[in-house]
Amino acid sequence: MNVTPSSVSEYLQSIGGITDNPAYLHLDDSNQIVDWSIQLNDHGLKLFDAQMITLKNFSFLEGLLPCPNNPLVIPRMQIASTQYSDLHMFSTPLGQWIILLDSTCASIQAQLEQQSRLSSELLTGG
Amino acid sequence: MIQKKVCMLGAFAVGKSSLVRRFVDNIYSDVYTTTIGVRIDKKIVNIGDETLSLVLWDVHGEDSYQNVLSAYIRGMAGYLLVVDPTRPHSVDNATNLKNLIDTEIGPKPFVVVMNKCDLKEQWLITQDDLPDWANDAELIIEASSKNDTDVNLVFQTLAESLLQNRQAQ
Numbered sequence: 001m002n003v004t005p006s007s008v009s010e011y012l013q014s015i016g017g018i019t020d021n022p023a024y025l026h027l028d029d030s031n032q033i034v035d036w037s038i039q040l041n042d043h044g045l046k047l048f049d050a051q052m053i054t055l056k057n058f059s060f061l062e063g064l065l066p067c068p069n070n071p072l073v074i075p076r077m078q079i080a081s082t083q084y085s086d087l088h089m090f091s092t093p094l095g096q097w098i099i100l101l102d103s104t105c106a107s108i109q110a111q112l113e114q115q116s117r118l119s120s121e122l123l124t125g126g
Numbered sequence: 127m128i129q130k131k132v133c134m135l136g137a138f139a140v141g142k143s144s145l146v147r148r149f150v151d152n153i154y155s156d157v158y159t160t161t162i163g164v165r166i167d168k169k170i171v172n173i174g175d176e177t178l179s180l181v182l183w184d185v186h187g188e189d190s191y192q193n194v195l196s197a198y199i200r201g202m203a204g205y206l207l208v209v210d211p212t213r214p215h216s217v218d219n220a221t222n223l224k225n226l227i228d229t230e231i232g233p234k235p236f237v238v239v240m241n242k243c244d245l246k247e248q249w250l251i252t253q254d255d256l257p258d259w260a261n262d263a264e265l266i267i268e269a270s271s272k273n274d275t276d277v278n279l280v281f282q283t284l285a286e287s288l289l290q291n292r293q294a295q
């Protein structure tokens with residue numbers, strides 16, 4: 001089991017997030033993978049063979065790199081499952097960091113609310 | 127393999143998710159399940175002897191979250207702008223989206239989809255009623271996910287223009 005890098009835990013603390021076992025990916029400045037955590041699989045990814053992991057495993061990052069200096073949040077992404085994830089990305093002198101946080105509960109709640117509102121709007125000619 | 131990010135954009139219920147489901151899984155449902163946030167899919171298309179991997183970002187159409195749109199369109203190479211001609215108001219949404227994209231990330235190749243062409247007798251507008259920005263589109267295509275009319279053409283057309291764009295660079 002790997003120790004959470006301080007760039008990740010400090011960021012999570014700063015946003016008041018849960019710091020235990022985060023799902024993260026660490027890239028260097030030339031987009032080579034430095035490190036990642038198995039918790040990424042909780043977000044629908046299928047990272048089995050640690051030796052074979054490349055950026056190809058993360059097609060959802062297409063176009064998003066490089067990570068900006070100021071943290072950018074891309075909320076409510078359904079990456080490869082019915083689960084929702086908030087993607088946080090930023091860079092530090094140590095490289096680029098991508099963190100996935102689960103937002104399934106809030107998203108399902110919001111979906112139900114939006115569904116009933118938009119369905120009735122459609123019926124009334126919205 | 128070349129990979130490109132493509133966004134599905136348009137007002138709510140114009141049929142963005144249905145286009146993706148038809149294109150990726152060849153399925154269709156009349157039941158409306160609104161998208162919250164964004165759903166990501168991937169599909170490989172062949173163009174001549176080249177293959178291109180499209181990473182499809184099926185973005186929610188709901189207006190009240192438009193402030194997160196800039197995050198969703200980050201790094202996209204092109205997009206489908208979908209309107210529902212049975213609901214002319216969806217053209218106004220498309221206009222706003224087009225403006226937002228041009229301001230935030232600059233013009234990108236796009237295809238306009240006049241969707242639900244199986245309901246053509248209920249259409250309230252035609253291609254001629256689209257605003258001037260539609261002239262910038264690679265193509266304006268009348269399509270239907272329900273009848274599987276020209277859904278492939280929609281994605282294929284955009285993919286081709288993305289490849290040409292790359293060769294021009």
Ligand SMILES: Nc1nc2c(ncn2[C@@H]2O[C@H](COP(=O)(O)OP(=O)(O)OP(=O)(O)O)[C@@H](O)[C@H]2O)c(=O)[nH]1
Pocket residue numbers: 118136137138139140141142143144145155156157158159160161162185186187188241242243244245269270271272273
């Ligand atoms: N007749 C007809 N209905 C369609 C077609 N495509 C989609 N629909 C219906 O239109 C409704 C909305 O379709 P979606 O694909 O969920 O629309 P969307 O643009 O993804 O909507 P949001 O996720 O809320 O932004 C559903 O009831 C679909 O069954 C079509 O080609 N013909």
Ligand SMILES: [Mg+2]
Pocket residue numbers: 142143144159160161184185186187
């Ligand atoms: Mg949808």
